[in-house]
Amino acid sequence: MIDAAERKEPMDEGVSLGGLETTVGFVLRLAQVAVFKDLLSALKPFDLRVTDLSVLLVIEATPGLQQRAIGDVLRIQRPNLVTIIDQLEARGLVRRGPVPADRRAYALSLTVEGEALLQQAKRAHAQHDRKVLDALGDLDKERMLAALERIAAL
Amino acid sequence: MIDAAERKEPMDEGVSLGGLETTVGFVLRLAQVAVFKDLLSALKPFDLRVTDLSVLLVIEATPGLQQRAIGDVLRIQRPNLVTIIDQLEARGLVRRGPVPADRRAYALSLTVEGEALLQQAKRAHAQHDRKVLDALGDLDKERMLAALERIAAL
DNA sequence: CGCATTTTGTTATGAGTACTAATTATTTCA
């Protein structure tokens, strides 16, 4: 396959984006897609998607959490979280334990296998995150995060 | 529906995200989702999706462009662009004209209706963009764009 | 020129993600 950068005739570099290229929203999307693609490939060896990693991280941080709580903080709809947990449970990474006070809910926790895999995945994630931070250049992380959080609260 | 912020018992604010909240990638995603949601609702009156607007903007900037070129700059796969143009053409907003030198391709241009609708949509878009820029706070747009572009080039 | 290769747009199709409505079991509360 021939990359656009080395094609002969059309020379797409000259095509105007109609002002889109100086728009925060548009570039924000390009950046987000790139970050997710990079992280996804970094997690490939562990057969984890980005969402899987985030779920595992939250469970690790607070074992005993219920599905609803995880969905809330990660902005995952409850029905969607069900299948995610289903898969992680089927792989023996996560356990659906009983909640003493509530027989409807499950107390989620990592199995030893889940904990072990997560440790590996965390190293890959840290490596990925380093790349992202390097790309920030002179812009310090704190100001970037603050700005992004304000945008997220639109 | 009850918002999480005003629910009584669980108090999700205390749930740890396991370090995710200080990750550029995660917050980047939240920001991007928020921006798209805001822009989508701003474009609702014109029955345009975000992608539709970007396509119209590119065509306006360079009339006579072929589908392939638009897909390249906007990162839209050719098959997907076909249906997008189909819809815009069916609504009378875009015209598929002949390319003198190439009978396979179409020279895309805006109709008068398309031009008129785009002008309105651009005002809505400008209003939305103003909100995003305000959210940047002390961070100047140029540095933000530069950082995002470097991330997008990961 | 003539024939293989490439390119444009198209169709069909599948994977992945995300959303809504409705159901069951359980808990909460008036």
Next chain:
DNA sequence: TGAAATAATTAGTACTCATAACAAAATGCG
């Protein structure tokens, strides 16, 4: 106790994104 709310689930849907294969036309090289 009975009504309403909640946790998880199921089923169905919609939207985005990607790939493969195709016809028509253009390109290019012998």
